[in-house]
Amino acid sequence: MSLFNVFKISGSAMSAQSLRLNTVASNLANADSVVSSDGKPYQAKQVVFKAVQDAASNTSTVRVDRVIEDTKPGKMVYDPKNPMANSDGYLTMPNVNVTEEMVNMISASRAYQNNVETMNAAKSMLLKTLNIGQ
Structure with missing residues:
Protein backbone atom coordinates (compact mmCIF):
# COMPACT_ATOMS: atom_id res chain seq x y z
CA MET A 1 0.00 0.00 0.00
CA SER A 2 1.32 3.41 -0.90
CA LEU A 3 1.60 6.24 1.58
CA PHE A 4 -0.87 8.20 -0.53
CA ASN A 5 -3.57 5.66 0.36
CA VAL A 6 -3.05 6.56 4.01
CA PHE A 7 -4.38 10.05 3.27
CA LYS A 8 -7.44 8.59 1.57
CA ILE A 9 -8.17 6.16 4.41
CA SER A 10 -7.55 8.64 7.23
CA GLY A 11 -9.46 11.36 5.40
CA SER A 12 -12.53 9.16 5.07
CA ALA A 13 -12.32 8.24 8.76
CA MET A 14 -11.99 11.89 9.77
CA SER A 15 -15.05 12.78 7.72
CA ALA A 16 -17.07 9.98 9.31
CA GLN A 17 -15.96 10.89 12.85
CA SER A 18 -16.79 14.54 12.18
CA LEU A 19 -20.38 13.61 11.36
CA ARG A 20 -20.46 11.41 14.48
CA LEU A 21 -19.32 14.39 16.60
CA ASN A 22 -21.99 16.61 15.05
CA THR A 23 -24.66 14.00 15.78
CA VAL A 24 -23.54 13.69 19.41
CA ALA A 25 -23.60 17.48 19.74
CA SER A 26 -27.16 17.52 18.39
CA ASN A 27 -28.19 14.82 20.86
CA LEU A 28 -26.67 16.73 23.78
CA ALA A 29 -28.24 20.00 22.67
CA ASN A 30 -31.69 18.38 22.67
CA ALA A 31 -31.31 16.32 25.85
CA ASP A 32 -33.65 18.57 27.85
CA SER A 33 -36.01 19.73 25.11
CA VAL A 34 -39.63 18.76 25.59
CA VAL A 35 -40.57 18.65 21.89
CA SER A 36 -38.72 18.69 18.59
CA SER A 37 -39.73 20.46 15.40
CA ASP A 38 -42.24 17.72 14.56
CA GLY A 39 -44.10 18.17 17.85
CA LYS A 40 -42.95 14.85 19.34
CA PRO A 41 -40.18 14.27 21.89
CA TYR A 42 -36.69 14.35 20.40
CA GLN A 43 -35.28 10.92 19.49
CA ALA A 44 -31.53 10.46 19.91
CA LYS A 45 -29.67 9.76 16.68
CA GLN A 46 -26.82 7.32 16.10
CA VAL A 47 -24.38 7.13 13.19
CA VAL A 48 -23.85 3.82 11.36
CA PHE A 49 -20.52 3.36 9.59
CA LYS A 50 -19.80 1.15 6.59
CA ALA A 51 -16.50 -0.11 5.20
CA VAL A 52 -16.08 0.48 1.47
CA GLN A 53 -13.61 -1.70 -0.43
CA ASP A 54 -11.63 -0.08 -3.25
CA ALA A 55 -10.58 -2.88 -5.61
CA ALA A 56 -8.15 -0.70 -7.57
CA SER A 57 -5.96 0.15 -4.58
CA ASN A 58 -6.91 -2.89 -2.47
CA THR A 59 -7.80 -0.65 0.47
CA SER A 60 -10.87 -0.09 2.59
CA THR A 61 -12.22 3.28 3.58
CA VAL A 62 -15.04 4.15 5.93
CA ARG A 63 -18.14 6.16 5.21
CA VAL A 64 -21.35 6.97 7.01
CA ASP A 65 -23.96 4.48 5.88
CA ARG A 66 -26.90 6.17 7.58
CA VAL A 67 -28.01 8.07 10.65
CA ILE A 68 -30.69 6.22 12.59
CA GLU A 69 -33.01 7.21 15.41
CA ASP A 70 -32.55 5.40 18.70
CA THR A 71 -35.66 3.34 19.44
CA LYS A 72 -35.37 3.42 23.23
CA PRO A 73 -38.39 5.02 24.92
CA GLY A 74 -38.04 8.48 26.41
CA LYS A 75 -38.00 9.22 30.13
CA MET A 76 -41.34 9.87 31.76
CA VAL A 77 -41.19 12.82 34.17
CA TYR A 78 -44.06 13.77 36.45
CA ASP A 79 -44.85 17.44 35.84
CA PRO A 80 -48.62 18.02 35.89
CA LYS A 81 -48.26 21.81 35.57
CA ASN A 82 -46.49 21.55 32.22
CA PRO A 83 -48.89 22.17 29.31
CA MET A 84 -47.20 19.38 27.33
CA ALA A 85 -47.95 16.76 30.03
CA ASN A 86 -50.35 13.92 29.26
CA SER A 87 -53.64 13.36 31.09
CA MET A 105 -18.07 12.25 22.08
CA ILE A 106 -14.74 11.43 23.73
CA SER A 107 -14.43 8.27 21.63
CA ALA A 108 -15.18 10.13 18.39
CA SER A 109 -12.79 12.98 19.17
CA ARG A 110 -9.98 10.53 20.01
CA ALA A 111 -10.60 8.59 16.81
CA LEU A 126 6.91 11.41 2.53
CA LEU A 127 8.92 14.56 3.26
CA LYS A 128 11.83 12.51 4.60
CA THR A 129 11.69 10.32 1.50
CA LEU A 130 11.94 13.41 -0.69
CA ASN A 131 14.91 14.69 1.33
CA ILE A 132 16.81 11.43 0.70
CA GLY A 133 17.04 12.32 -2.98
CA GLN A 134 18.75 15.67 -2.33
Missing part, protein backbone atom coordinates in the same frame (compact mmCIF):
# COMPACT_ATOMS: atom_id res chain seq x y z
CA ASP A 88 -51.83 11.58 33.95
CA GLY A 89 -49.44 14.53 34.43
CA TYR A 90 -46.40 12.85 32.85
CA LEU A 91 -44.13 14.49 30.36
CA THR A 92 -42.18 12.41 27.84
CA MET A 93 -38.58 13.61 27.67
CA PRO A 94 -35.98 12.73 25.00
CA ASN A 95 -34.29 9.33 25.16
CA VAL A 96 -30.84 10.94 25.30
CA ASN A 97 -28.50 9.52 27.93
CA VAL A 98 -26.07 12.37 28.59
CA THR A 99 -23.40 10.08 30.08
CA GLU A 100 -23.42 7.76 27.06
CA GLU A 101 -23.30 10.73 24.71
CA MET A 102 -20.28 12.21 26.53
CA VAL A 103 -18.47 8.86 26.26
CA ASN A 104 -19.42 8.73 22.57
CA TYR A 112 -10.50 11.86 14.87
CA GLN A 113 -7.25 12.87 16.58
CA ASN A 114 -5.68 9.46 15.86
CA ASN A 115 -6.42 9.90 12.18
CA VAL A 116 -4.91 13.39 12.21
CA GLU A 117 -1.74 11.96 13.77
CA THR A 118 -1.67 9.16 11.19
CA MET A 119 -1.87 11.69 8.37
CA ASN A 120 0.87 13.79 9.95
CA ALA A 121 3.13 10.73 10.29
CA ALA A 122 2.56 9.80 6.64
CA LYS A 123 3.27 13.38 5.58
CA SER A 124 6.49 13.35 7.62
CA MET A 125 7.59 10.07 6.01
Whole structure:
Protein backbone atom coordinates (compact mmCIF):
# COMPACT_ATOMS: atom_id res chain seq x y z
CA MET A 1 0.00 0.00 0.00
CA SER A 2 1.32 3.41 -0.90
CA LEU A 3 1.60 6.24 1.58
CA PHE A 4 -0.87 8.20 -0.53
CA ASN A 5 -3.57 5.66 0.36
CA VAL A 6 -3.05 6.56 4.01
CA PHE A 7 -4.38 10.05 3.27
CA LYS A 8 -7.44 8.59 1.57
CA ILE A 9 -8.17 6.16 4.41
CA SER A 10 -7.55 8.64 7.23
CA GLY A 11 -9.46 11.36 5.40
CA SER A 12 -12.53 9.16 5.07
CA ALA A 13 -12.32 8.24 8.76
CA MET A 14 -11.99 11.89 9.77
CA SER A 15 -15.05 12.78 7.72
CA ALA A 16 -17.07 9.98 9.31
CA GLN A 17 -15.96 10.89 12.85
CA SER A 18 -16.79 14.54 12.18
CA LEU A 19 -20.38 13.61 11.36
CA ARG A 20 -20.46 11.41 14.48
CA LEU A 21 -19.32 14.39 16.60
CA ASN A 22 -21.99 16.61 15.05
CA THR A 23 -24.66 14.00 15.78
CA VAL A 24 -23.54 13.69 19.41
CA ALA A 25 -23.60 17.48 19.74
CA SER A 26 -27.16 17.52 18.39
CA ASN A 27 -28.19 14.82 20.86
CA LEU A 28 -26.67 16.73 23.78
CA ALA A 29 -28.24 20.00 22.67
CA ASN A 30 -31.69 18.38 22.67
CA ALA A 31 -31.31 16.32 25.85
CA ASP A 32 -33.65 18.57 27.85
CA SER A 33 -36.01 19.73 25.11
CA VAL A 34 -39.63 18.76 25.59
CA VAL A 35 -40.57 18.65 21.89
CA SER A 36 -38.72 18.69 18.59
CA SER A 37 -39.73 20.46 15.40
CA ASP A 38 -42.24 17.72 14.56
CA GLY A 39 -44.10 18.17 17.85
CA LYS A 40 -42.95 14.85 19.34
CA PRO A 41 -40.18 14.27 21.89
CA TYR A 42 -36.69 14.35 20.40
CA GLN A 43 -35.28 10.92 19.49
CA ALA A 44 -31.53 10.46 19.91
CA LYS A 45 -29.67 9.76 16.68
CA GLN A 46 -26.82 7.32 16.10
CA VAL A 47 -24.38 7.13 13.19
CA VAL A 48 -23.85 3.82 11.36
CA PHE A 49 -20.52 3.36 9.59
CA LYS A 50 -19.80 1.15 6.59
CA ALA A 51 -16.50 -0.11 5.20
CA VAL A 52 -16.08 0.48 1.47
CA GLN A 53 -13.61 -1.70 -0.43
CA ASP A 54 -11.63 -0.08 -3.25
CA ALA A 55 -10.58 -2.88 -5.61
CA ALA A 56 -8.15 -0.70 -7.57
CA SER A 57 -5.96 0.15 -4.58
CA ASN A 58 -6.91 -2.89 -2.47
CA THR A 59 -7.80 -0.65 0.47
CA SER A 60 -10.87 -0.09 2.59
CA THR A 61 -12.22 3.28 3.58
CA VAL A 62 -15.04 4.15 5.93
CA ARG A 63 -18.14 6.16 5.21
CA VAL A 64 -21.35 6.97 7.01
CA ASP A 65 -23.96 4.48 5.88
CA ARG A 66 -26.90 6.17 7.58
CA VAL A 67 -28.01 8.07 10.65
CA ILE A 68 -30.69 6.22 12.59
CA GLU A 69 -33.01 7.21 15.41
CA ASP A 70 -32.55 5.40 18.70
CA THR A 71 -35.66 3.34 19.44
CA LYS A 72 -35.37 3.42 23.23
CA PRO A 73 -38.39 5.02 24.92
CA GLY A 74 -38.04 8.48 26.41
CA LYS A 75 -38.00 9.22 30.13
CA MET A 76 -41.34 9.87 31.76
CA VAL A 77 -41.19 12.82 34.17
CA TYR A 78 -44.06 13.77 36.45
CA ASP A 79 -44.85 17.44 35.84
CA PRO A 80 -48.62 18.02 35.89
CA LYS A 81 -48.26 21.81 35.57
CA ASN A 82 -46.49 21.55 32.22
CA PRO A 83 -48.89 22.17 29.31
CA MET A 84 -47.20 19.38 27.33
CA ALA A 85 -47.95 16.76 30.03
CA ASN A 86 -50.35 13.92 29.26
CA SER A 87 -53.64 13.36 31.09
CA ASP A 88 -51.83 11.58 33.95
CA GLY A 89 -49.44 14.53 34.43
CA TYR A 90 -46.40 12.85 32.85
CA LEU A 91 -44.13 14.49 30.36
CA THR A 92 -42.18 12.41 27.84
CA MET A 93 -38.58 13.61 27.67
CA PRO A 94 -35.98 12.73 25.00
CA ASN A 95 -34.29 9.33 25.16
CA VAL A 96 -30.84 10.94 25.30
CA ASN A 97 -28.50 9.52 27.93
CA VAL A 98 -26.07 12.37 28.59
CA THR A 99 -23.40 10.08 30.08
CA GLU A 100 -23.42 7.76 27.06
CA GLU A 101 -23.30 10.73 24.71
CA MET A 102 -20.28 12.21 26.53
CA VAL A 103 -18.47 8.86 26.26
CA ASN A 104 -19.42 8.73 22.57
CA MET A 105 -18.07 12.25 22.08
CA ILE A 106 -14.74 11.43 23.73
CA SER A 107 -14.43 8.27 21.63
CA ALA A 108 -15.18 10.13 18.39
CA SER A 109 -12.79 12.98 19.17
CA ARG A 110 -9.98 10.53 20.01
CA ALA A 111 -10.60 8.59 16.81
CA TYR A 112 -10.50 11.86 14.87
CA GLN A 113 -7.25 12.87 16.58
CA ASN A 114 -5.68 9.46 15.86
CA ASN A 115 -6.42 9.90 12.18
CA VAL A 116 -4.91 13.39 12.21
CA GLU A 117 -1.74 11.96 13.77
CA THR A 118 -1.67 9.16 11.19
CA MET A 119 -1.87 11.69 8.37
CA ASN A 120 0.87 13.79 9.95
CA ALA A 121 3.13 10.73 10.29
CA ALA A 122 2.56 9.80 6.64
CA LYS A 123 3.27 13.38 5.58
CA SER A 124 6.49 13.35 7.62
CA MET A 125 7.59 10.07 6.01
CA LEU A 126 6.91 11.41 2.53
CA LEU A 127 8.92 14.56 3.26
CA LYS A 128 11.83 12.51 4.60
CA THR A 129 11.69 10.32 1.50
CA LEU A 130 11.94 13.41 -0.69
CA ASN A 131 14.91 14.69 1.33
CA ILE A 132 16.81 11.43 0.70
CA GLY A 133 17.04 12.32 -2.98
CA GLN A 134 18.75 15.67 -2.33
